[in-house]
Amino acid sequence: MAVTALAAFIAAPAALAADVTDIGFVDQGALSSLPAFQNASRQLNAYGQNLQKQYIGRAKGASQEQQQKLSQQFQAEMAQKQQQLFGPLFGKAQVAIASVASSKNLTVVIDKSIVIAGGVDITSNVRDLLTSPSDPVPPVATPPPSTVGYVDQSSIDNVAKIKTAEQTFASFKNDQDKSASDKLKSAKSESDRDAILKDYRKALDDEGAKVVKPVLDQTRGAIADVAKKKGIALVLDRTMVIYGGTDLTSDVTGAIK
């Protein structure tokens, strides 16, 4: 009995390592080099250049307010075109990733850029599906529960107290920028310059520690609490999770409000 328990104990790391074979990753950069994406990218560039010429013509002689409006219109038209060109491709890629993940029993697929070691690389499988003549078939089942969760940082950043902290810091930084800029103009040597920049950095670090860090620590604590309650081991940023995973955003924003 003791020997069995011991054997299980000793084997624990390897067995636990096997537990995380349900984490896959995709190199999104490699997928973006596929002909379909390259073609869409070329079309978007050509469209953008043409549109830019039109807007530059319209902006000539326009007031600053009109120019700002034109710039917003330009951005909106570009976003629309981007959605039109890339939307179907992203949709197809999403289905292909889900299909491969399901066939390999992966609970979550993340971006390759944050993977340091391990994980199942499904990039080539996804690429094969995307370049095959037929459309990939979506999986029947939804992804199984994962030990990896995610939060949408942009939604969390919109919580009033985080926004206030960031605005306070931005305003402080703005003042520091002006002050350091004035001081640099009268710097007489490289060492003067370095001292001014060192003070500038320190002032920003100190203010960040005073204003932003407590809020960030509190947020991190809230995320960890929510994750613990839901049995999540790690929480990632939403932009890094491509498929599966547990969305904790609403629980977290509710907890920190």
Added chain:
Amino acid sequence: MRRQLALVALCALAACAKSGTGSAGASPDGAIGYVRMSDVIKHHPLYSQLAQYETNIDALTLGGVVPHAVPGADVAKAQAALSKELQAAADRTKKLLDDKQKQYQAREAQAIGEALRAAGVSAPAAGAIQSQVSQTAGQQSAAVAQTAQRDFAAYQKSLQAQNQAEIAAAQRAITDKANRTYRAKQDELLAKESALTLELANRDAGARLALKTKLSSLALDDADRQDAKTKLDALDRGEADQIAAMKNRDAQTLAALQTELRAQVSKDIQTQVTAINARDLAKLHTRETDLRREFTGGTTSQTTTVAAAGQTPDLTPALRDRIAHLHADYQKQFTADAQQTIDDFQKTRSELSRRFAELGGADAAAGGDANAQIASLQHKHDQLYSQMVDQIKREASVIAQARGIGVVVSDPVAETRGVDLTDDVAKDIETLHE
């Protein structure tokens, strides 16, 4: 007993394997590991070079590139001074024209008076007119001389202020250019040093890993351990020596460049100051000569003289023609002289406009130059960062493998049960070039 000892030994080994994480976050299901890249990066031997890039980017950004849409404060000040100068030039021109008009009217009146006397107009009438003319001319001449003196003093003051501002601007521009040259060289050498450091680390990574693995083996005898340690030390020393040699060469190159730039700056500033001073002195001299010439001569009122002439009944047609001819003649001279004054003003205005354009252009050029430098530095910074991260990832992989951790990710937002490898990776990365 032997079986019990074996159990104790196995338990101890298992405990070592678990406590070896060195992390409070280690847990029984610690198959997922993570590394806080932003913390580890600070322990990388090349972090100081990365920080140097950031400092240089800060310096360029804070040096006036950010508010690029509006002219820099100094340029705005210089433009305001030029605007003031342009207004002063316009006012001076208007006054000069008024004075010239009076001057020509006086000369004309005098000539007409002489013509009247020559034609036999009664002496008392002509004398009364001339007396009145002399008195008025005296008063006006004194007033004009006083105005001219004030005008000249104001011009001199304005020129001196402009001269000082131009010299300061030239000094700043020359020094900034030299600083940019120095920093560009410094960045170039820094990039080469970083490249060599990474190249050596990558080249020796296999050998280093093999030696470290050998050293971690418990079965290694003392002689082999010493041998492996000596080889590892030699590897580290070899890399450190190569890097140190390159740094020494670079330091010498930079010192030589600094000496050269200092001499060049001094020479360029001297040349600029001499040119600015010579030009302003010439301007002052010309101005003085012009004023002297323009404000010498009597003044009177043409209308007074003409009215006096008109009140005299016995003027012959020839005398009236003579007066008309004199009037036309002085009018023509006045028009030509006034045109010259207006032309001078136009030249001044063109010169000021050109300097306006130069100021704007200089600012834009300086900003553009700095922007390009920021972009280049940012690129180098990102490249170095990426190389450092790759190296950290390699080291983290080795640690994860040794510890049986299945998946390691970087920078999670939060964690509850993963194994934190940050400290271990940081220690490992620190020893890379010790």
